[in-house]
Amino acid sequence: ETGVTQTPRHLVMGMTNKKSLKCEQHLGHNAMYWYKQSAKKPLELMFVYNFKEQTENNSVPSRFSPECPNSSHLFLHLHTLQPEDSALYLCASSPTGSNQPQHFGDGTRLSIL
Amino acid sequence: GESVGLHLPTLSVQEGDNSIINCAYSNSASDYFIWYKQESGKGPQFIIDIRSNMDKRQGQRVTVLLNKTVKHLSLQIAATQPGDSAVYFCAETFFGNEKLTFGTGTRLTIIP
Numbered sequence: 734e735t736g737v738t739q740t741p742r743h744l745v746m747g748m749t750n751k752k753s754l755k756c757e758q759h760l761g762h763n764a765m766y767w768y769k770q771s772a773k774k775p776l777e778l779m780f781v782y783n784f785k786e787q788t789e790n791n792s793v794p795s796r797f798s799p800e801c802p803n804s805s806h807l808f809l810h811l812h813t814l815q816p817e818d819s820a821l822y823l824c825a826s827s828p829t830g831s832n833q834p835q836h837f838g839d840g841t842r843l844s845i846l
Numbered sequence: 847g848e849s850v851g852l853h854l855p856t857l858s859v860q861e862g863d864n865s866i867i868n869c870a871y872s873n874s875a876s877d878y879f880i881w882y883k884q885e886s887g888k889g890p891q892f893i894i895d896i897r898s899n900m901d902k903r904q905g906q907r908v909t910v911l912l913n914k915t916v917k918h919l920s921l922q923i924a925a926t927q928p929g930d931s932a933v934y935f936c937a938e939t940f941f942g943n944e945k946l947t948f949g950t951g952t953r954l955t956i957i958p
Binding site: 774788823838840 | 887948
């Protein structure tokens, strides 16, 4: 149990579908992150939220839309995805946004048909 | 651009032996480093961290060494066990930067 829960664990969707990934952290942290993990590539940071405010968008295509209603919950809304978006999407949280370890969930394995 | 790299993509170690995983970083401004372990089907798990005012830090069966002169980081795992088989990542950042820069990882396999 990492304290960061992601749902669903697996998702298969067509390119025209709309779906959402959910992340919830039970660690009392104030910063939350979305990462993309593809085979043989380093983890790619997508978005950062501090105290519910987005502080980083790492040039992510607009077909990925994050939402952070409070410091414990983070969503990633998906629409009109491409096959190259198939990857493991990881959520993380940390006490603050700087020089603190980030704690990860187990990810959502996303496959785009 | 700046990047974190790993010397070896794979490492096989006999059970009970010690293992050393290496990491080179290129950003001389980095002052905080983390090692993560990622098992199959799971997310990265925090193992140990070290700040640049230290050159060594020990945890339970793990030791992290930091050599700022050559910008090198290593993770030593003592008396390896089958459960240590995983991919290990190093990550770096600096104070005021909320981003972590990750390497591609080293796959450690423990041979029974």
